[in-house]
Amino acid sequence: MANSSLTTRRPEILLGILLSACLVALSLQVRRPSGETVGERWLQTIVSPFAGTVAGIRTATGDVAEWSSSRRALLDENRRLRAAADGLEAEILRLRDVERDRDRLLALFGVHRTPPAGTRPARLVAVESAGLFRSALLDQGETDGVVSGGVVVAAEGLLGRVVAVGAGSARVQLLSDRVAAAGVLLVRQGRAAVARGDGKGGATILYVPTIEAVEPGDPVVTTGTDGLYPSDLPVGRISSASRSGSLFWEIQVTLAADPAKSSRVFVLPPVRPSDIPAAGQVRR
């Protein structure tokens, strides 16, 4: 069928071939003012879409390569920035830690604006509570100048005193220890008394007659007359006071310093006998 069509169309095919040949011959002879022949111009016109396509493909390839390259660079930069951000985050955490330590130290200096000579900063590394006995471990010992009898204070107030010293550590008897005691002063009443650890994290004040007006929230500080602690160190606040039928109040004190929360402490040198105020010098 196709062959028959080709045969019947032979004159037209021959016509097309002959006319095309003539056109090609003519186009190669005619030269335009721009210097190119018409054939060249026609060829350019025919080829230009392909050339444009090739140029487009080339440009697209270049774009893809550039995109890939910039993507790689961006990934590298992202990785680098992430590492830098991690470093900065660690630095921020470290600086926050330093700032917290600084605040604690400043607070400690607030407690003792002019700490006595021989005062040493230290860190509580462990808090132990075995039954009624409460103690803590310091990270400094004899080699650091810590001696037995040293007074341990936190930013919030009195913690206890050093009862045993090792080469690089020391044991602190906390004020809440059952056998710990300190001479205290009820500031509002100006009444001296004795505070003893209750073995539960607080303390009990003894020997305050019921004629004194005692109220929860009253501050309690050291008197300095016991020969163990210097005067005016915050001990805590009265949490409850009850009359138990006797002549004295049963007063519970919430201690100002919590060893579980205060890792930074000062170790003050032991109280010298010359520092002990006379009974009449107790502030009222």
Added chain:
Amino acid sequence: MNALRLAAGLALSLLGTLGFGAAGLRAAPDLLLIPVGDAALRGRAPLAMFAGLLAGLLEDLVSVPGRLLGLHAFTKILLGYLLASVAARTVVVKPAAVGALLAAAVLVESVALVLLLWLLRGEALFPSPLLVLGRAAGTGLVAAALQAALRHPWRERHEARRRMRLG
């Protein structure tokens, strides 16, 4: 036989064209179109186109000033095909019809030349209408005369005259 007739026709028409050229006739008949028309009117399109190719190339070669080689070949190939197409659908044998057909072919060729030059050069160069008409008319007359001469029963007339002399 056809090729011989074509070659003879082309040679004669080339001589005639050269003669007209030498005489300086501006609206000379397109003698080279006549062999093309002769081949086409016998209903042979390939031969007519081949004749058009040769005639056109010859015309381009002898044109003064020189024209683009292939310009008239293009138009005469086209005319060969068109004339063959006409001949395939009608019977054109009368001298007047042949003359009119070839005159029309000259006009078509002029138009085709204008279009082709416009396509190639980018500008339309219109020939003088009078010249074109004169050329068409001249070509038609020559073609009609040749057709009349070819169709004339020369042999029968000669035999009749001989019989009359003898009788």
